[in-house]
Amino acid sequence: MNDYYADLGVARDATADDIKKAYRRAARKLHPDVNPGPEAEEQFKKVSQAYDVLSDAEKKRSYDMGADPYSGAGAAGFGQGFSFSDVMDAFFGAGAGAAQGRGPRSRQSRGQDALVRLDLDLVDAVFGAEKDLTIDTAVGCSTCHGEGTQPGTGTRTCDVCQGQGQVQSVQRSFLGQVMTSRPCVNCQATGQVIEAPCYECSGDGRVRTRRTLTIRVPAGVDTGTRIQLAGEGEVGPGAGPAGDLYVEVAVRRDERFQRQGDDLHATLELPMTAAALGATVPFDTFDGEQELDVRPGIQSGEQIRLRGLGVTHLRGSGRGDIIVHAMVATPSKLTSEQEDLLRRLAALRGEEKPTGRIADPTDGSIFGKLRDAFKAR
Ligand SMILES: [Zn+2]
Ligand SMILES: [Zn+2]
Numbered sequence: 001m002n003d004y005y006a007d008l009g010v011a012r013d014a015t016a017d018d019i020k021k022a023y024r025r026a027a028r029k030l031h032p033d034v035n036p037g038p039e040a041e042e043q044f045k046k047v048s049q050a051y052d053v054l055s056d057a058e059k060k061r062s063y064d065m066g067a068d069p070y071s072g073a074g075a076a077g078f079g080q081g082f083s084f085s086d087v088m089d090a091f092f093g094a095g096a097g098a099a100q101g102r103g104p105r106s107r108q109s110r111g112q113d114a115l116v117r118l119d120l121d122l123v124d125a126v127f128g129a130e131k132d133l134t135i136d137t138a139v140g141c142s143t144c145h146g147e148g149t150q151p152g153t154g155t156r157t158c159d160v161c162q163g164q165g166q167v168q169s170v171q172r173s174f175l176g177q178v179m180t181s182r183p184c185v186n187c188q189a190t191g192q193v194i195e196a197p198c199y200e201c202s203g204d205g206r207v208r209t210r211r212t213l214t215i216r217v218p219a220g221v222d223t224g225t226r227i228q229l230a231g232e233g234e235v236g237p238g239a240g241p242a243g244d245l246y247v248e249v250a251v252r253r254d255e256r257f258q259r260q261g262d263d264l265h266a267t268l269e270l271p272m273t274a275a276a277l278g279a280t281v282p283f284d285t286f287d288g289e290q291e292l293d294v295r296p297g298i299q300s301g302e303q304i305r306l307r308g309l310g311v312t313h314l315r316g317s318g319r320g321d322i323i324v325h326a327m328v329a330t331p332s333k334l335t336s337e338q339e340d341l342l343r344r345l346a347a348l349r350g351e352e353k354p355t356g357r358i359a360d361p362t363d364g365s366i367f368g369k370l371r372d373a374f375k376a377r
Contacts, residue, residue: 026043027176103191104166104191105191107188107192107237109240111234111240113233113243114232124217125219126310128218129217135211136209136210137232137245138234141206144205146206148203165191217249218314220312225249225314232244263323266325271331278297286309302325
């Protein structure tokens with residue numbers, strides 16, 4: 001367990017004011033801007049940690065009762081409550097603790113990735129397609145070629161930061177005098193100021209343009225598939241390298257087919273007579289009309305498979321199947337002649353008084369078939 005009172009150099013009955021004063025004293029001596037070096041930094045972390053615990057009434061109480069919020073983390077770990085730069089931010093303002101990013105920055109930087117949505121019909125997913133996509137992105141400014149300056153003019157050294165890109169300032173705080181540096185606002189930390197911004201891009205080096213791209217959509221894509229087009233995203237500030245463009249596919253709902261993986265499911269309604277007698281039924285697929293062989297006695301839920309007429313596999317070769325689910329339609333409006341015929345049929349089949357037999361799900365009846373169909377998915 002850490003001894004925070006010892007770390008701060010205060011007595012166990014020290015007041016909140018004593019604790020604050022002790023920390024102020026220690027920080028004035030150990031702050032990295034005053035006292036650079038790993039040892040001082042380590043010590044500073046230690047006292048900051050002690051201060052974090054002892055200045056917080058809640059943490060102090062649990063620490064006094066024997067619980068250490070940082071136990072195990074150690075002074076170097078410092079990870080539980082807040083990071084080192086958080087401490088610095090809290091006392092000296094955001095960015096003060098960040099040691100990186102000193103010196104002027106480049107005006108150029110990589111552009112952002114862009115994400116656009118592309119709506120497709122199922123047929124495009126089955127076979128792949130070429131689609132035109134109009135997008136609004138930033139492109140390099142052709143007037144200034146990304147320089148951001150009006151043609152014939154240039155840049156001069158920023159007189160706020162003298163070309164450093166950073167502004168150093170001495171702050172008086174309750175810790176005493178502290179040196180902090182922050183990015184220069186006048187030159188966006190580049191150290192250079194544009195004398196006359198380009199009228200086309202206002203000095204950004206890029207302009208927004210609408211352009212049309214032709215996209216090759218591979219066969220097999222599905223809703224959520226992302227196609228990456230390297231370097232087709234936003235051009236960066238100062239005409240920096242472009243980010244990537246991601247095209248996210250959304251496949252529209254199809255009226256006839258439901259996609260499951262690369263298989264396409266459809267429901268075929270069959271008149272009761274055709275289901276009993278068997279039939280050859282024309283059936284439209286994305287590969288043209290096919291003849292569906294309906295076996296005599298087909299039951300509702302039974303499947304007819306058309307191999308290789310589904311969606312092309314996105315990876316690898318081959319295609320999924322079309323799976324047709326039979327649905328036997330019971331006639332509902334009967335003429336008296338039809339009714340007579342059906343009654344005669346019922347009499348012939350001894351079905352005038354059905355028994356209400358419960359079907360055995362394993363005997364190939366509709367329920368068995370439905371269960372198998374369910375399993376196959
Ligand atoms: Zn320009
Ligand atoms: Zn500047």
